[in-house]
Amino acid sequence: MAATPQTLVSSLSSTRYSAGKFWTTRVGTFVLIAAFLYALQLFLTPNLGIYDMRILVNSLLYATLAVSLNLINGITGQFSMGHAAFYLSGAIISGKISSMYYKTAGVPGWLWLPLMVVVGAVGAALIGLLVGIPSLRLRGDYLAVMTMGFGEIARVIVINQDGGKQAFGGLDLGGAYGLQGVPKLTEMYHLLLLLIVAIALSRNLLKTAHGLSFLSVREDELAADATGVHSTRIKVTAFTIGAAIAGMAGALFAHYNRSVSPDDFKMDVSFMLVAMVVIGGTGSITGAVISGVSLKVLEEGLRALPGISATALYGFLIALIVTVLLAKQVFKRIEGPARVTFDKALIVPGLIGLGCALFGAYRLWGADMSVVIKVAFVVIALALNVAMLLPSSFRTALPKFGGAMVVLALAYGVSFGTQALLHKIAPLAAVLDPIKYQAADLRWAIFSLALVIVMLNRPQGIMSHQEFSWDFIKGIFGKKKAIGVAP
Amino acid sequence: MIALGYTMVYGVLRLINFAHGDLYMVGAYLAYYTSMVWFTKDSSHPFTVWLAQHPIVLLLVMLVIAMVGTAALGVTIERLAYRPLRKAPRLSVLITAVGISLFMEYAGRLIVQTSPQPSIVEEINPFAKSTVNFLGIQATTFSLIVMGVVAFLMVTLWFIVTKTPTGRAMRAVSHDFQTASLMGINVDKIIVFTFVLGSALAGAGGMLQATNYGTPLNTFFGVLPGVKAFVAAVLGGIGNIPGAVAGGLIMGVSEYLVVWLGYAGYKDAVAFLLLIIILLVKPSGLFGSVRDKV
Numbered sequence: 059m060a061a062t063p064q065t066l067v068s069s070l071s072s073t074r075y076s077a078g079k080f081w082t083t084r085v086g087t088f089v090l091i092a093a094f095l096y097a098l099q100l101f102l103t104p105n106l107g108i109y110d111m112r113i114l115v116n117s118l119l120y121a122t123l124a125v126s127l128n129l130i131n132g133i134t135g136q137f138s139m140g141h142a143a144f145y146l147s148g149a150i151i152s153g154k155i156s157s158m159y160y161k162t163a164g165v166p167g168w169l170w171l172p173l174m175v176v177v178g179a180v181g182a183a184l185i186g187l188l189v190g191i192p193s194l195r196l197r198g199d200y201l202a203v204m205t206m207g208f209g210e211i212a213r214v215i216v217i218n219q220d221g222g223k224q225a226f227g228g229l230d231l232g233g234a235y236g237l238q239g240v241p242k243l244t245e246m247y248h249l250l251l252l253l254i255v256a257i258a259l260s261r262n263l264l265k266t267a268h269g270l271s272f273l274s275v276r277e278d279e280l281a282a283d284a285t286g287v288h289s290t291r292i293k294v295t296a297f298t299i300g301a302a303i304a305g306m307a308g309a310l311f312a313h314y315n316r317s318v319s320p321d322d323f324k325m326d327v328s329f330m331l332v333a334m335v336v337i338g339g340t341g342s343i344t345g346a347v348i349s350g351v352s353l354k355v356l357e358e359g360l361r362a363l364p365g366i367s368a369t370a371l372y373g374f375l376i377a378l379i380v381t382v383l384l385a386k387q388v389f390k391r392i393e394g395p396a397r398v399t400f401d402k403a404l405i406v407p408g409l410i411g412l413g414c415a416l417f418g419a420y421r422l423w424g425a426d427m428s429v430v431i432k433v434a435f436v437v438i439a440l441a442l443n444v445a446m447l448l449p450s451s452f453r454t455a456l457p458k459f460g461g462a463m464v465v466l467a468l469a470y471g472v473s474f475g476t477q478a479l480l481h482k483i484a485p486l487a488a489v490l491d492p493i494k495y496q497a498a499d500l501r502w503a504i505f506s507l508a509l510v511i512v513m514l515n516r517p518q519g520i521m522s523h524q525e526f527s528w529d530f531i532k533g534i535f536g537k538k539k540a541i542g543v544a545p
Numbered sequence: 546m547i548a549l550g551y552t553m554v555y556g557v558l559r560l561i562n563f564a565h566g567d568l569y570m571v572g573a574y575l576a577y578y579t580s581m582v583w584f585t586k587d588s589s590h591p592f593t594v595w596l597a598q599h600p601i602v603l604l605l606v607m608l609v610i611a612m613v614g615t616a617a618l619g620v621t622i623e624r625l626a627y628r629p630l631r632k633a634p635r636l637s638v639l640i641t642a643v644g645i646s647l648f649m650e651y652a653g654r655l656i657v658q659t660s661p662q663p664s665i666v667e668e669i670n671p672f673a674k675s676t677v678n679f680l681g682i683q684a685t686t687f688s689l690i691v692m693g694v695v696a697f698l699m700v701t702l703w704f705i706v707t708k709t710p711t712g713r714a715m716r717a718v719s720h721d722f723q724t725a726s727l728m729g730i731n732v733d734k735i736i737v738f739t740f741v742l743g744s745a746l747a748g749a750g751g752m753l754q755a756t757n758y759g760t761p762l763n764t765f766f767g768v769l770p771g772v773k774a775f776v777a778a779v780l781g782g783i784g785n786i787p788g789a790v791a792g793g794l795i796m797g798v799s800e801y802l803v804v805w806l807g808y809a810g811y812k813d814a815v816a817f818l819l820l821i822i823i824l825l826v827k828p829s830g831l832f833g834s835v836r837d838k839v
Contacts, residue, residue, distance in 0.1 A: 077834070078734075137636070192821070192825055195824075195825065196824060200779065200824055203775070203776065203779045203820065203824075204820070204821055204824055206772075206817075207776070207818070207820050207821050208821070209815030210813060210814065210816070211814045211817050211818060212819050214813050214814035215811075215814065219809060293756050325772070329643050330641075332636075332640065332643075333640045333643060333644075336636045336637055336639070336640045337640065340636060436700065497736060502647060502650070503648055503649035503651040503652040506643075506644045506645070506646075506647035506648035506652075507644070507648055507652075509640065509641075509643070509644035509647070510626060510644035510645060510648065513630070513637050513638075513640050513641040515646065
């Protein structure tokens with residue numbers, strides 16, 4: 059149909075901005091989502107054990123934090139290593155008020171929690187402002203050190219507020235033991251809701267002209283200034299919004315955990331969050347969510363590892379090396395030498411992902427869960443891995459996936475073989491057999507190794523600058539030229 | 546001491562080497578195991594007796610082994626983890642460094658003894674007990690030795706960096722490594738050399754610390770010193786050798802001052818507070834040049 063001026067005008071007027079409609083749509087969507095999540099919560103609670111629920115809650119929490127840090131680190135390009143400080147301040151401020159006034163205030167829990175979330179957000183945002191303003195003078199690594207310093211200072215100050223001599227004005231935040239007596243109000247769906255809000259916020263920011271100015275500050279601050287972007291204001295805004303979201307997450311955490319201990323907010327937390335943002339791909343919201351959830355699940359899931367004997371460990375390590383070398387050969391055969399340089403990057407993370415997925419599936423299979431969730435988990439895990447191993451055209455995908463499976467099977471075989479062999483060689487077995495490794499040490503060793511391997515193989519992060527969209531999925535399957543809408 | 550190593554690696558590579566604190570830990574452990582091999586309390590072997598009479602020999606051997614061992618480890622890390630990422634975004638390298646650091650802390654626990662936490666027997670180092678009067682100040686002999694070793698290493702370092710051809714190449718790489726490579730400098734070689742120097746310094750620092758107080762060792766031994774050394778390096782202007790020393794001194798003095806004032810709980814915060822104040826006044830550190838402002 060030819061676009062006459064009339065149709066153009068009418069189509070414009072129908073989509074014209076109207077404040078009333080805007081807010082009804084937003085509030086309506088929000089309520090609908092909340093209701094859906096509440097239903098999900100009702101469905102999941104009996105099906106998940108307390109332990110699995112805790113893992114879920116934790117991973118959601120970290121995904122939210124990663125998204126909020128992504129706003130500062132990824133989108134605005136200000137390298138902050140003190141995100142734990144905002145998280146801590148949100149938790150401690152709201153937790154303190156809650157533990158003091160919740161019982162006497164007589165406000166119902168469903169109203170009190172949002173109130174506390176707002177309090178946490180405002181408190182953290184103020185602190186974000188405090189950090190953001192001096193940060194304007196600094197760039198790059200100096201800023202990183204400074205924010206790291208702020209994070210540490212915040213924690214040390216909280217540790218010292220034990221109502222004793224060194225506390226400011228006799229303030230009692232529980233000192234090193236942590237703040238106790240916070241009512242438990244947070245449920246899993248609150249966290250999911252917050253995550254969605256955080257994602258929506260960053261996404262909407264990126265889609266508008268405001269977002270462009272954030273990105274321009276990341277790409278080139280001087281050029282941004284020259285083209286009329288108020289880079290100072292942008293940076294402070296980024297810090298404040300990021301801190302506010304972290305503060306909300308903190309408030310929810312305080313009301314979930316029922317106590318706030320400074321030990322939960324060490325420098326490691328900030329590092330972990332930076333790792334999540336970088337591994338997800340700086341600036342990619344999807345990446346932040348994916349890596350936030352998966353890193354946390356990996357970290358917590360590895361807790362279930364049993365203590366392992368030295369023989370088994372070395373058997374496994376040898377198998378791992380063999381597998382990687384083998385995988386390279388297999389994929390070279392499938393693809394031919396021309397494409398190796400590109401897809402090589404995907405092999406190792408793909409295999410590790412596959413291993414993790416199978417391990418997770420194996421673990422969940424035994425857990426007390428409904429069949430639907432089990433099947434869904436396996437399907438999602440496999441789909442993720444297929445996507446990971448997929449080349450840009452679907453034609454070579456199947457042999458590749460088959461190759462991955464063969465390699466995996468071989469790896470299992472080699473692992474058992476080497477173990478048996480190590481047992482057979484008497485002098486070696488005599489040394490190795492009595493040694494047992496603690497699960498806690500192994501857990502972190504594996505975790506950090508995974509971190510390094512992912513980074514080595516994919517320095518730009520899992521998603522690099524891309525976002526999840528249908529075009530992206532189509533791009534993977536080769537139906538359309540891959541356009542990662544690079545923001 | 547560790548700040549020096551940090552600043553070396555950072556200056557050339559522009560990389561915050563989080564594994565540096567762990568090299569410090571490895572240095573301490575190497576010293577411990579060396580002392581265990583050569584010196585057991587109840588051995589009456591003539592060599593042990595001789596060693597007990599000449600403790601300085603053993604200390605020197607421990608120092609050398611710690612330095613060589615950490616240097617080798619540092620180069621290995623560089624080869625395996627950092628070199629493949631030479632052209633990658635700097636943040637990815639940083640995360641890799643964090644990963645390596647975590648790996649060394651936890652995988653290290655699988656290998657070395659951590660419970661009970663070992664410490665180097667005091668007999669190894671009689672200097673830590675004896676005191677001397679130096680210009681009216683009471684000090685242990687060992688602290689003087691430490692000062693001497695640090696001063697010696699510092700002067701050596703300064704000499705290498707400013708007077709030798711290799712040092713000139715290092716400075717060139719630090720300015721701009723693409724141009725440097727065009728000028729016929731083997732950048733990889735220089736970076737390896739930097740890692741050797743930096744790691745050896747960390748190892749020496751770890752060894753000195755471990756022998757000084759009979760400090761109990763565990764694999765997290767290097768975490769806090771690592772972070773503080775980094776802060777000290779930034780304080781003095783990153784990539785700047787005298788700056789790193791000055792930064793280290795300022796940090797140490799201010800921490801003792803706070804403890805002396807009765808606010809021991811805030812000890813760790815003060816170093817950072819100082820850092821923030823200095824960075825606010827002079828954003829590139831005390832001795833940093835404007836060029837460093839990335």
